[in-house]
Amino acid sequence: MVNIYLSAVLPVLGAIVNLSTPGDYISFGVISISVANFVVVVVMTVIFIAAVFLPFPHRKEEGK
Amino acid sequence: MSTFANEKDREESVRGLVEDQDMWTNKVRRKFYGKLPPEKLLPDRQPAYVSSWIYVFGVLTMSALAIVIGSGLLLALEGPSWWHNSPEGLFVNSLHLWSVELFFIFMVVHLWGKFFMASWRGNRALTWVTGVIAFLGSVGTAFTGYLSQQNFDSQWISTQAKDGLNAAGVGAFFNVLDFGQMLMWHIVLLPLFVIAIVVLHIVMVRIRGVVHPFPPKNANDYPADDMGWTGRYRRYDILKEGSIAMTVVVILTLVLSVVFSSPDEKPLTLQSWAQTAPIDFVSTATAELSGTAPAARYGYPYNYVPGSGQKLGPFSLPSIFGVTIPVNPPLDFVMRPLATIANEPNLTNALTQFRSGSSTVQSKWEDNYTKALTKATVVNGNVVTSPGTYGPLPVMMNSLLKMADSGGLDASLIAGSGFYGTNYTKPLLFLADGTYMANIAQKQHLLGTQWGMMNESGNFPGQAWLWLYTFWYQIKPFSTSTNADVMVWATMIFLSGVLMAVPFIPGVRAIPEKVKLYRFVWKDYYRESESSNKGSKG
Numbered sequence: 181m182v183n184i185y186l187s188a189v190l191p192v193l194g195a196i197v198n199l200s201t202p203g204d205y206i207s208f209g210v211i212s213i214s215v216a217n218f219v220v221v222v223v224m225t226v227i228f229i230a231a232v233f234l235p236f237p238h239r240k241e242e243g244k
Numbered sequence: 245m246s247t248f249a250n251e252k253d254r255e256e257s258v259r260g261l262v263e264d265q266d267m268w269t270n271k272v273r274r275k276f277y278g279k280l281p282p283e284k285l286l287p288d289r290q291p292a293y294v295s296s297w298i299y300v301f302g303v304l305t306m307s308a309l310a311i312v313i314g315s316g317l318l319l320a321l322e323g324p325s326w327w328h329n330s331p332e333g334l335f336v337n338s339l340h341l342w343s344v345e346l347f348f349i350f351m352v353v354h355l356w357g358k359f360f361m362a363s364w365r366g367n368r369a370l371t372w373v374t375g376v377i378a379f380l381g382s383v384g385t386a387f388t389g390y391l392s393q394q395n396f397d398s399q400w401i402s403t404q405a406k407d408g409l410n411a412a413g414v415g416a417f418f419n420v421l422d423f424g425q426m427l428m429w430h431i432v433l434l435p436l437f438v439i440a441i442v443v444l445h446i447v448m449v450r451i452r453g454v455v456h457p458f459p460p461k462n463a464n465d466y467p468a469d470d471m472g473w474t475g476r477y478r479r480y481d482i483l484k485e486g487s488i489a490m491t492v493v494v495i496l497t498l499v500l501s502v503v504f505s506s507p508d509e510k511p512l513t514l515q516s517w518a519q520t521a522p523i524d525f526v527s528t529a530t531a532e533l534s535g536t537a538p539a540a541r542y543g544y545p546y547n548y549v550p551g552s553g554q555k556l557g558p559f560s561l562p563s564i565f566g567v568t569i570p571v572n573p574p575l576d577f578v579m580r581p582l583a584t585i586a587n588e589p590n591l592t593n594a595l596t597q598f599r600s601g602s603s604t605v606q607s608k609w610e611d612n613y614t615k616a617l618t619k620a621t622v623v624n625g626n627v628v629t630s631p632g633t634y635g636p637l638p639v640m641m642n643s644l645l646k647m648a649d650s651g652g653l654d655a656s657l658i659a660g661s662g663f664y665g666t667n668y669t670k671p672l673l674f675l676a677d678g679t680y681m682a683n684i685a686q687k688q689h690l691l692g693t694q695w696g697m698m699n700e701s702g703n704f705p706g707q708a709w710l711w712l713y714t715f716w717y718q719i720k721p722f723s724t725s726t727n728a729d730v731m732v733w734a735t736m737i738f739l740s741g742v743l744m745a746v747p748f749i750p751g752v753r754a755i756p757e758k759v760k761l762y763r764f765v766w767k768d769y770y771r772e773s774e775s776s777n778k779g780s781k782g
Contacts, residue, residue: 196503199703203689210718212695216705220345228353231297232360232764238295 284450290480291473293457293769298361301354302449303486307493308347309442313435315340316389320431324394328508337508338501341704344386346496348709351379361765362756363455364747366469371448376744378445381438383709388430390707391420394666396509397701398423400685402668403676404692411554411729416545416565421669457766458757460773475773507704509688512681514657514671518648521680525648526627526641527617528678532573533640534610539573539673546571546673554730561730569669577674581656582644591643594636601635609635625649692717712736 204215213221258277264270318336319327326333355375364372391398391405402420409415419425456473459466467474518525531537543552544562546569553562585591598606616629626642647653657670675681682691690696695714700706716722716732725731746752756762763770 199504200507200701201703202687203699203701203703205689205694212689213711214689214699214703214706216700216703217698217708217711220349220705220708224349224352227349228356231301231353231357232761234297236295236297236768238768 279451280447287482288480289477292476292478293766294454294480295768296765298357298765300489301350301357303489304493305347305350305354307490308343308350311343311493311497312340312347315343316431334506334508335501338506339497341506342500343497345705346493355379360756360759360761361455365455368452368455369747371445371452372747373744374441374445374448378438378441380740381434381441385430385434385438386707388426388434391426392423392430394423395511399511399672400690401697403672404697408729408733410545410562412733413561413564416568419569419669421672422667424666457769458762460770507701509701512675514648514653514674515651517675517678517680518645522622522627522645523617523620524678524680526645529578529641529644530610530614530617532577532674532677534607535574537573537677539571539677545569554727556730556734571670571673576670578644581647581653582640584656585643585647588643590639594639597636598640609637613637
């Protein structure tokens with residue numbers, strides 16, 4: 181039953197954004213990077229900057 | 245409720261009887277307990293400065309790794325036809341792909357964070373080294389995963405990667421064209437290594453604890469890096485944090501898989517090649533027969549070709565192991581498969597004529613036929629050339645074309661290729677010698693000059709973590725050298741060593757202290773401690 185449901189639903193869900201289209205690339209001199217890889221690098225960098233600079237929720241402190 | 249009435253009882257229990265203290269088991273128990281007592285293994289307190297989002301990326305990496313392993317287990321159990329042909333299989337394949345992407349994103353953020361915190365201070369260099377080894381091991385594991393996909397991407401990557409590995413001598417026993425072998429590396433050997441090194445890394449973290457911040461301004465009696473923290477502590481529920489992290493990563497992986505799915509370009513076969521580009525197939529087969537195609541002139545580990553093989557200075561690494569994966573293109577790709585075709589009198593006569601011809605005559609036929617093929621046409625499934633002195637070659641090559649068209653040549657080149665029934669060394673070497681495969685790869689932006697090793701087909705993210713490896717091929721002296729592969733490998737091995745040795749390299753290890761990004765990581769701690777220092781001095 182679950183398999184039948186998954187078989188019916190998953191192909192539809194998997195087509196929400198179709199990435200199986202001709203790739204887009206950014207080129208600059210010898211550098212060439214796919215837009216998808218570029219997005220991954222940007223996301224990673226933004227996450228790192230956010231992790232360093234965003235305030236962390238304070239927790240209850242106590243002495244040793 | 246504790247089993248022991250007090251701490252003293254527990255220590256006595258760990259110590260055991262005096263007469264037992266020479267026992268191996270007793271010694272290991274005491275050593276383990278001394279280094280990693282339960283309160284260190286599962287701490288519920290951490291120093292108060294552990295108050296930054298950067299600290300959550302270790303456990304996020306672990307959570308993504310757990311999903312990678314779980315989805316990978318399912319894929320391995322069900323097999324390639326499941327992940328290629330069923331929606332459930334493709335969905336689990338998507339979970340695997342996106343959890344790997346998340347795993348690398350979290351791991352790199354974790355690595356950057358630990359670098360800028362100089363986390364190797366206070367006898368924690370081994371923790372850094374094991375972390376870098378885990379990263380490099382993960383890159384290798386992911387790479388074998390891309391090779392195990394059994395789609396076009398894995399085919400093309402394997403034909404390109406083989407040159408680097410063969411140039412480094414590794415290809416002698418690590419055959420990227422053998423997808424069965426790659427799957428075994430991917431699901432057993434490398435994961436075991438990565439898991440073992442990750443466990444060691446975590447144990448090191450738990451034993452040493454998190455590194456102290458650099459001393460605040462005007463600090464008095466600040467504990468040395470290798471001493472215990474003497475400041476305040478805060479509640480820290482490590483299992484709760486792990487559960488939240490796992491939930492977040494599960495949701496992210498599910499959303500990415502549902503929204504984007506995963507790529508799955510159909511693999512090429514000799515059959516599809518023969519059907520789609522018959523003239524290119526016959527031209528390549530003729531080159532294989534004459535021994536002028538790249539596979540016949542490749543050298544180690546496939547065949548012995550004097551003067552072939554890349555060199556690192558005076559050293560030829562491939563020659564250390566010699567021919568370990570024997571491939572004889574004229575025989576393996578053409579003559580032996582043709583000899584298996586029965587009840588074809590014309591072909592039998594053609595083979596007899598070819599074998600009885602001298603090498604000079606054979607070369608003449610091959611040269612003439614190769615030139616004629618540039619103007620050949622396809623008529624009723626046969627490659628037809630203008631009349632000329634080609635000997636038996638038209639009959640032989642059209643028979644091979646028909647064999648490929650029927651799928652028989654694919655089966656013939658895989659048959660008897662060892663334990664793994666998916667050793668595609670011969671068909672892929674054959675395919676890679678033609679222009680058909682390279683033309684498709686060029687359209688997919690997968691060529692070496694297109695930074696192809698880090699790309700995926702379509703608009704999917706690929707192995708972005710291979711950017712540095714791919715980069716070297718684009719610049720001189722690598723881009724113009726005949727020894728490019730071995731030079732790139734030597735460079736990457738050197739740089740990997742440098743990354744591992746960061747805690748020991750003067751200048752490099754001082755970068756975090758000079759950049760001072762750590763001031764933002766530990767901003768709460770510095771604000772509090774420096775304002776209290778100022779207050780006490782005032």
